[in-house]
Amino acid sequence: MGYPDTFEGFAVESADKWTEPKYREYKPRPFEERDVDIEVQACGVCGSDVHTVTSGWGECPYPLVVGHEIVGIVKRVGDKCETGLKVGQRVGVGAQAWACLSCRQCKADNEVYCPQMRDTYGAKYPDGSITQGGYASHVRVHEYFVFPIPDVLETTAVAPMLCAGATAFSPLYRNGCGPGKRVGIVGIGGIGHFGLLFAKALGAEVFAISRSDKKKEDAFKLGADGFIATEKKGWNEEYSMTFDLIVNCANSSENFDLAAYMSLLDVNGRFINVGLPEGDGFKIEPFKMIGNGAVFGFSHIASRPEILKMLDIAAEKGVKSWVETLPVGEKGCGEALKRCHDNDVRYRFTLTDYDKAFPKK
Ligand SMILES: [Zn+2]
Ligand SMILES: [Zn+2]
Known part of the structure; x- marks a missing residue:
């Protein structure tokens, strides 16, 4: 047969x-x-x-x-x-x-x-x-x-x-990624590397957001305009309220300080999750998150x-x-x-x- x-x-x-x-x-x-x-x-x-x-x-x-x-x-x-x-x-x-x-x-x-x-x-x-x-x-x-x-x-x-490409592309495309927008991609892995490639192809200013500097060189080769490492305390302060869109491609929510990431967003900016980490998920802290009226959401393939x-x-x-x-x-x-x-x-x-x-x- x-x-x-x-x-x-x-x-x-x-x-x-x-x-x-x-x-x-x-x-x-x-x-x-x-x-x-x-x-x-x-x-x-x-x-x-x-x-x-x-x-x-x-x-x-x-x-x-x-x-x-x-x-x-x-x-x-x-x-x-x-x-x-x-x-x-x-x-x-x-x-x-x-x-x-x-x-x-x-x-x-x-x-x-x-x-x-x-x-x-x-x-x-x-x-x-x-x-x-x-x-x-x-x-x-x-x-x-x-x-x-x-x-x-x-x-x-x-x-x-x-x-992986489609999973990164959909939230970028649906949420206005394009010229004049600053977009962050969290987690430089299978999906995240496509996030950088497609955000760039769509014409946005794109930042890679990663735990350490380990993937910095790769991120720039993939088209990133900027790179943020989140392991230093206060990493988010310099970029407060300057992003239009962040797509979170990280595959783990362990020790993930969601409020710090959300603080990067301009008013009504969007934080969209595409990863599906195993475990308990994210901690929502309204008092820390209300200051910029940002949106927290999800996207599937x-x-x-x-x-x-x-x-x-x-x-x-x-x-x-x-x-x-x-x-x-x-x-x-x-x-x-x-x-x-x-x-x-x-x-x-x-x-x-x-x-x-x-x-x-
Ligand atoms: Zn898949
Ligand atoms: Zn149907």
Whole structure:
């Protein structure tokens, strides 16, 4: 058996063996009329993959193939597809695989906030099957969540844009990042490095905000105009009420002095969180936070129009992700998950060599 009846992938089998994914064959869910099958060529390794396979975000439906920064080639297009995808076309898939497309949120191009949204991996379909991600030979996804990739963008560099890039781009784009605005990016990791790249591409003055000076040089190479290290006491005073927007990409809320970050914002400035740290979350201190009337909020991945816009801007402005590659396989996936967990990557892994791992396809 092989494609189209069987997909192959590298699945994590339990929380205590999350660094040892195993080769597995599995049946994809039934093909529906607006589905697309994609032969995977590359997949980024997201922090979400780690939070999921370790059960850090809650129970994980093992065995699970993760991966939601997928680039590949269209193999099959459902009869009722409307978005014009063609067999042989290079496309990307991010963290979302389905939404109802008829609710209030979906109709307003907020399908990413659809109450029925399904994730690319680990989500249950009505037939009982669980979605599987891109550490695999193929993925099956509703066409609305499949995005044509502009020719100039390299496969390995564009893969991490599908989740990390989109996650950074949406709050910037929605909250007015552009010329004349001062924007801060907190946490220079997978998502944060895209925050710097896209804030710059959108024309803002951008500051990297990091715990220590360790990533200062990288931040400037990524396009930052300024750098703030938060380890010194009183670090925020010099910049008080001078920012229009701050996007918090940090993956930890431990010892996070939220009031100090909020104090950087000008009146009605916005502090938007995209990270989902495990643990108790943020401390809201009204007396310390009322002084600038700033807004505290959240943002989750990105909508289809935003992802298409991001890819256009990346192509037009030559936005280039910093990626390290590893061959997809039991060893490569395990190493990528472990090193992603340890923040030992600059700034994203992309899994490659799919032809070698899945010769049967
Ligand atoms: Zn992700
Ligand atoms: Zn909906």
